[in-house]
Amino acid sequence: MKLTASFFKEIRDLVLSARATVSRGVDLVQVHTCFEIGKRIVQEEQQGKIRADYGKQILKELSAKLCAEFGRGFSEDSLTNMRKFYLVFKDRQPISETLSRKSKSVRNQLITKTSKEKSETASRIFPEASSPFCLSWSHYVFLIGxxxxxxxxxxxxxxxxxxxxxxxxxxxxxxxxxxxxxxxxxxxxxxxxxxxxxxVQKPNDFLKNPLVLEFLGLDEQTRYSESELETAIINQIEHFLLELGKGFLFEARQKRFTFDEDHFFVDLVFYNRLLRSYVLIDLKINKLTHQDLGQMQMYVNYFDRYV
CATH class of the missing domain: 1.10.8 (Helicase, Ruva Protein; domain 3)
Known part of the structure; x- marks a missing residue:
């Protein structure tokens, strides 16, 4: 059984419609297009009674024709990803109307939208989708794995x-x-x-155990000093904030405060805007001792009372 002209035309129309819209700045349409292409491929395979050799032949012929007309982006591997994308997310109601009939509405409504507005507009444009797609196609290619x-x-x-x-x-x-x-x-x-x-409903919801800090790029050594670890964190503060989680803001390094005429220094001080609370980090390389815990509790008590 060979590739039918009507099946190729359906896929071709989807690609033409999507490219016309994406050229105007609408990334979301690519995801819906890939979903629709995957859906049509699965439907075509089912007509061929899901024979493995028939499915491979469909992808091979479709890839050759699409690449000949549109260039890169439609290899057999890419079409396989679209097929898998549909199978993984098919519980989200399929788009009943083709993009060719939606393109004008999409162009008018999505061009000037922010990412959040795109998602909300997509829900209106594709009301059949119970959970709209909000990420890029590259994200979904990774997620289906x-x-x-x-x-x-x-x-x-x-x-x-x-x-x-x-x-x-x-x-x-x-x-x-x-x-x-x-x-x-x-x-x-x-x-x-x-x-x-x-x-985020309680303080423990913020905790990740353990934290993964491979982005610090520290060379393999048998031992590090606490100051070296602190410097590495400061140099990669943006990544460190992402690893900490939601709502964290960096305030100070070696934050000084005075208590009973003695000076103390907190290694790293953060503020969490969701908890509305300071988060203190005291870096320790060696085994944690009761003295360390007592010192940290004193830091916490001071911030609770005076900061």
Whole structure:
């Protein structure tokens, strides 16, 4: 069974419509286009009774024709990703109207929108979508490689709410953010992570255990000083704030305060705007002692009373 002219025309019209809109600054349309292409490929395969050899032949012929007319971007691997994208997210109601019939409305409504407004407008333009797509196609290509549905949903929510770049999404996944947050939660809490992302309701919700600081770029050594670790954190403060989590602002390094005529210095002082509270970090390289804990408690008590 060969590629039919009508099937190729449907895919071709989708690509033409999407390119016309994306050229005017609408990135979201590419994601919906890939979803629709994946859907049509699956439907065409089902007509061929889902024979593996037929599916491969469809992708090969479709890729050749699309690449001949539109150039790069439609390799067999790319079409396979679109097919997988549809299969992974098909629980989100499919777009019933083709983009060719939507393109004029999309152009008028999305061109000047911010990212948040794009998502809201997309919900109106595609009312059938129970959970609109809000990330770039590159984000979704990465997300469909995550097998665990709850974990995938968590990273999609966090990437959307925290405005993660693809690079930051990959770093957070590589640092096992989902697993680290799940360690401190019961089954109900883990399910909430998948449905709502990281919800901040109490101080413990901010904690990641452990923190992953590979971005500091420290050379392999048998020993570091506390000042070297502190300097490395300051040099990568933006990444460190992202690793700490939501709502953190950096205030000071070696924050000095005086108590009972003695001077003390807190290594790093942050403020969390969601907790409306200071967060103090005292860096220790060696094993934590009771004296260290007593000193840190004194720091906390001072900030509670006087700052």
């Amino acid at each position: 995550i097998r665990n549905n709850d974990e995938r949903r968590f990273y999609e929510i966090e990437a959307t709410s925290q405005n993660w770049t693809l690079r930051e999404l990959k770093r957070q996944f590589g640092s096992s953010l989902y697993e680290r947050l799940a360690l401190s939660r019961d089954k109900a809490g883990i399910r909430q992570l998948a449905k709502k992302g990281q919800m």
